[in-house]
Amino acid sequence: MQLENKVAFVTGAGSGIGAAGAMAMAREGAHVFVSDRDGAAAATVVETISATGHAATALTLDVTDDTALTSAISQAVALKGRIDILHSHAGLQIEGKLEEVAVVDMDASWNLNVRAHFVAAKAAIAPMRAQGGGSIIITSSNSGVQYDRGMIAYATTKHAILAMTRQMAADYAKENIRFNSLCPGFIDTPFNRGFEIQMGGREKLDEYVENTIPMGRFGTVEEIADSIVFLASERSSFMTGHALVIDGGECI
Secondary structure (H helix, E strand, O other): OOOOEEEEOOOOOOHHHHHHHHHHHHHOOOOEEEEEOHHHHHHHHHHHHHHOOOEEEEEOOOOOOOHHHHHHHHHHHHHHHHEEEEEEOOOOOOEOHHHHHHHHHHHHHHHHHHHHHHHHHHHHHHHHHHHHHHEEEEOOOOHHHOOOOOOOHHHHEEEEEEHHHHHHHHHHHHOOOOEEEEEEEOOOOHHHOOOOOHOOHHHHHHHHHHHHOOOOOEEEEHHHHHHHHHHHHHEEEEEEEOOEEEOOOOOO
């Protein structure tokens, strides 16, 4: 197993990509702290993990609460003695052009899509340094490497994640703390609701995926989970500051 005896902490892990990544890391031997604002959803993911004989702990966590986020990571370290992997995944998708996005929604996007990742990474640095290294994965999007029409809040914050991740990677490479960004394209989860609204409905979104993405389909959460395990494991030991795009060729 690629992650045997490792400890992972995942935010936004109650559904979709976060849940799939948490389950994949657990299957590879990690003890996974599954956190989500929806505590019941996190508990369901942990039940699934436990039913397959793997180890996980559920946490109710609002990552926009700095104190709660820092405390949750510190408590995980105190309980297990280390943190090898942080997958800071929770995010927000607000659709609209400049004139259509309220300032309060832009602030909410920044707080969840950038600031919360900063706080989570900051909380993981000291224990990772003490143990000799670790892997921090921050979810951006392929919207971080291209520009989506009518998605100013989402595209801006997803680009910012890449800059922040690369800066942290450069600052901590010598301490063997790796930072990489996960950049999924269209994965068929409810998180696409913002794009669905912006494009004019599910039918229009399906048409876009079929006609614009070179591979002509949505990706699956399992395909993204495989990439999460790769970034978390020693198989990516010489990779830091990278934006791993998994989007069926959309950004080409």
